[in-house]
Amino acid sequence: MKKRLPLTVIGGFLGAGKTTLLNRWLREANGLRMAVLVNDFGALNIDADLIAATHGDTTALTNGCVCCQIGDDLGRALVAVIEATTPFDAVVIEASGVSDPWRIAQIGMAAPELSLEGVVVLVDASAVAQQAKDPLLADTLARQVKSADLVVVNKADLATADALAGAWAWVEATAPGTPCMETTESAVPLELLSGVTQADAAAHVCGPGCHAHHGQHGHGAPDHGALFQTWNAQPDAVIPAEALRAWLRDVPPGVLRLKGLLRTGESDWSQVQFAGRHGSLRKALPPVGDGRAGVVAIGLRGQLPEGALKAFFAR
Structure with a gap:
C-alpha cells in the first residue's frame, strides 16, 4: 500500500x-x-x-x-x-x-x-x-x-x-x-x-528549536509552545471505522489538526486525518515496532478541547 x-x-x-x-x-x-x-x-x-x-x-x-x-x-x-x-x-x-x-x-x-x-x-x-x-x-x-x-x-x-x-x-x-x-x-x-508523522507533530510543536517570538519583533523562530497546544494518546481499544467517520463529521471546535493511526478492527488499521474542516479515514498497514495505535491533535493554546478528545479516543 x-x-x-x-x-x-x-x-x-x-x-x-x-x-x-x-x-x-x-x-x-x-x-x-x-x-x-x-x-x-x-x-x-x-x-x-x-x-x-x-x-x-x-x-x-x-x-x-x-x-x-x-x-x-x-x-x-x-x-x-x-x-x-x-x-x-x-x-x-x-x-x-x-x-x-x-x-x-x-x-x-x-x-x-x-x-x-x-x-x-x-x-x-x-x-x-x-x-x-x-x-x-x-x-x-x-x-x-x-x-x-x-x-x-x-x-x-x-x-x-x-x-x-x-x-x-x-x-x-x-x-x-x-x-x-x-x-x-x-x-x-x-x-x-x-x-x-504524529510523533513528529507532537515533538515539533513544543519541542526543541522553539524560541520566544510571539508578539515581538525580530527574526527568531516562533514560540509554537506559547501559541499552540498539543494532545496525544495511544488508544488500546478498537475504534470502529463508522464511529470514527461519525466523529470526523462533527469534530469538536478548537481542533485545527488531527492525525493518527488507529485500530479499527481486530486486524484492521486506519489512518485518520483532520485539517481545518475536512476529515478522512483510510485503510492502513499496522504500525511498525511496538504496534501501538497513536493519535495527536493540535489547536490554539487554551482552545483545544482535551476533555472531548479524551472522551472519544482514550476511552
Whole structure:
C-alpha cells in the first residue's frame, strides 16, 4: 500500500505573507523533504545558505527540499514531484495572489497519488478590511477565504487596533466557522497542515528549536509552545471505522489538526486525518515496532478541547 503524498495549498492576496510563510517552512523543515511549487520563482528569495544547486526552474536545498517554478502546467510539475527518484514527504503549492486556491486544490485532488491536507489562506490584517471594500477586489478576497481550512490573519503587528478588529470582523462574516489564527511574520507551524508523522507533530510543536517570538519583533523562530497546544494518546481499544467517520463529521471546535493511526478492527488499521474542516479515514498497514495505535491533535493554546478528545479516543 503506497503512501499518498500530502498536499497543502497556500493562498492569499498579494502582500499577505505567502512567500514569508514558505521561506519559514523551508527553514524549519527539520528533516521533512518538501517540494514547494511556486508561480514566481524569483519572489521566494530563499536564504543563500540553504541553496545547494539551481538547475533552470528548480532549486535544490541543502535540507533535502526543492523549489520548482510551476510555469504553464501545474499538472506536469506535480507529476515530476510524484515521480521523483527520491520520494518527497510533502508537497506545498503557492497559489498566485489573485487566484482561487480551491481550484488548485482540486487539481491536486484529482491525482490518486496525492492526499489534500488542507488550504491555508493568509490575509493582511492591516489592509484586508479596506481591500474588501474595493468592488474590483471583493470577490477575489472572499473566494480565497471561503476556500480555506485555516485562515491566517497575518501582519497583526503592523495593523492598528481598528484595522485588526476590521480584519477579524470581515473574516468571520465572510467565512463563518472557519478556524482562524492571528500571526506576525507568517508564524504558522509546519505541523498544522504538512503531513508530518504524529510523533513528529507532537515533538515539533513544543519541542526543541522553539524560541520566544510571539508578539515581538525580530527574526527568531516562533514560540509554537506559547501559541499552540498539543494532545496525544495511544488508544488500546478498537475504534470502529463508522464511529470514527461519525466523529470526523462533527469534530469538536478548537481542533485545527488531527492525525493518527488507529485500530479499527481486530486486524484492521486506519489512518485518520483532520485539517481545518475536512476529515478522512483510510485503510492502513499496522504500525511498525511496538504496534501501538497513536493519535495527536493540535489547536490554539487554551482552545483545544482535551476533555472531548479524551472522551472519544482514550476511552
